[in-house]
Amino acid sequence: MTAAGRNKRIKDFPLKPKQRQIPDGIFNKCRKCGTIFVQKNFEENLFICKECGFYHPMPARKRIENLADPGTFEELYGELASADPLGFKAIEAYTDRIARETAKNDINEAIITGRCEIGGNPTYLGVMEQRFLMASMGSVVGEKVTRLFEDALRDRLPVVMVSASGGARMHEGLISLMQMAKTSAAVARFSQAGLLYISVLTNPTMAGVMASYASLGDIIIAEPRALIGFTGPRVIRETLRIELPKGFQESEFLLEHGQIDMIVERKALRSTLARLLDYGCNAYPSNRHSAKGGTSARKEG
Structure with a gap:
């Protein structure tokens, strides 16, 4: 075989194999x-x-699917969407960031709220979506949480709130901080009526959310090893220049010091909530009816 022939054969078989894309x-x-x-x-x-x-982190819709009885969840207030009161712009404009997060996660805000049944118990349910701006609380999150408690108060039904958040949303400035007082006031009115509020804390639940409605439950449940607090441990350590206890701000540490009521594994959460709601609904048995057959949701004016 000639040299030209050998070169041609070599060219026909590239040395670098073609990579397959997964x-x-x-x-x-x-x-x-x-x-x-x-x-x-x-x-x-x-x-x-x-x-x-x-x-x-568990996506909000997957969490709802895991907690609510099949076919019972009815989303509420899904039409609410964030405005841009400050015209905020960092690396990108706030409105552009919201649009990108919405397209990426197929959800227009950091919380999904609605009515469902859990273990046959009609319940108002809110689940935060960590993938959406770290589930930060802005005006829409605050409004959805407030409406959830107001409608649950009207219907005299319990509330289950699953939190996971990095805190208040900086893009909305003081408006986001106002949601702490707004949601806390809604929880206070609900609690004064003697109704049951179960708060579920997941990793992480921090800052403004933890300092407001997430810490106000009649029963506070946490997932194992969840980071829970106001300011993160690194900031506390560097500011106070002290060594923090092992496991500081984790759910096991909080349980040991009386800050939460129980730690429940994710696989057991639905059955635990159903049992607690069974106990709570005995206080108002007249409301043990289908959530979809009960009082209609808030009518928008």
Whole structure:
């Protein structure tokens, strides 16, 4: 074979193999131990790593699917959307950021609210969406939470709120901070009526959300090893120049010091809520009817 022939054959077989592209969403990686797992198996395990037991954030709609009785959830106030009162712009405009987060996560705000049944108990349910601006609380989150408690008070039904937040939304300035007082006042009116509010804290529940409605439940439940507090441990340590106790601000530490009532694993949360609601609904048995057959939701003027 001539030299030209040999060169031609070599060119026909490239030395670098062609790489195959793996479609997005097939695999995922544990944030803590680095284990690679199949996304479908991860979701079936409720977003908990099978190797180290680390609790990853659970999308709000998946959480609702896991907690509410099948076919009973009816979303409320979904038409509310954030405005841009300050004309806020950092790396990108606030309105552009909202549009991008909405397109990415198929949700227009950091919380989903509605009515459902949990273990047959009609309940008003709110679940925060950590993927949307770290579930920060702005005017829409505050309004949805307030309306949820107002409508639950009107219908004399319990409220379950699942929180996960980095705090107030800086893009809305003082308006976001006002939501702390607004939501706390709504919870106070609800509690004065003797109705049941169960607060579920997930990792992380911090700052303005924790300092308002998330800490005001009649029963406060936390997931294992959830970070819960107002200011993060690093800021406290650097500001006060002290060493913090091991596990400081984790749910186990808070349970030991009487700040929460119980720690419940994610797989047991639905049955636990159903049992607690059974106890609570005995205080107002006339409301043990279908959530969809009860009083209609708030009518917008």
